[in-house]
Amino acid sequence: MKIAVMFHLLGAVVWIGGMFFAYLCLRPSTSGLEPPQRLVLWAATLRRFFLWVWAAVALILGSGFYMVARIAELGRMPLYVHLMLYIGVVMTLIFAYVFFSSFATLKRAVAAQDWKTGGAALNQIRVAVAVNLALGLLNIVVATAGAT
Numbered sequence: 486m487k488i489a490v491m492f493h494l495l496g497a498v499v500w501i502g503g504m505f506f507a508y509l510c511l512r513p514s515t516s517g518l519e520p521p522q523r524l525v526l527w528a529a530t531l532r533r534f535f536l537w538v539w540a541a542v543a544l545i546l547g548s549g550f551y552m553v554a555r556i557a558e559l560g561r562m563p564l565y566v567h568l569m570l571y572i573g574v575v576m577t578l579i580f581a582y583v584f585f586s587s588f589a590t591l592k593r594a595v596a597a598q599d600w601k602t603g604g605a606a607l608n609q610i611r612v613a614v615a616v617n618l619a620l621g622l623l624n625i626v627v628a629t630a631g632a633t
């Protein structure tokens with residue numbers, strides 16, 4: 486169980502910390518750039534970050550479902566674990582949608598130098614990341630304060 490918690494937290498730190506940096510530090514710093522530079526930079530940055538997010542999702546869900554199975558064996562599952570599971574699954578679905586839809590559009594638009602379409606796709610990603618960041622931080626509160 487301790488090893489599972491370790492993988493769980495490593496995944497959460499990479500995913501939520503990465504979104505925090507992207508949303509609150511990189512985004513304001515790139516707002517003054519011209520669309521071609523800004524979109525090329527974001528497409529390259531997100532391409533790398535999203536690979537790490539897939540790894541983080543695998544770690545969080547793998548360790549999470551393992552721990553859920555262990556807790557279920559012992560008896561009743563606490564409410565905060567239910568909540569964490571649902572929030573984590575919703576975050577994963579939002580990320581999968583962003584990756585396969587908005588991010589795919591962003592990459593295609595950057596390759597075609599279609600800055601208008603690219604800007605719209607990046608805007609969708611920005612909103613989704615804001616939602617997932619809020620959900621991720623909430624999940625840390627649920628997981629820690631909920632357990633007390």
Ligand code: HEM
Binds near residue numbers: 546550621632
């Ligand atoms: C981004 C999503 C998630 C975050 C940020 C998160 C965060 C955390 C944190 C901070 C802990 C406390 C670790 C400790 O004991 O110190 C924890 C424990 C746990 N998480 Fe998550 N979690 C997430 C998703 C999930 C999912 C999807 C599941 C189920 C599939 C899950 C199942 C569990 C379980 C079973 C525990 C152990 C609870 C206990 O020991 O009572 N988590 N999580």
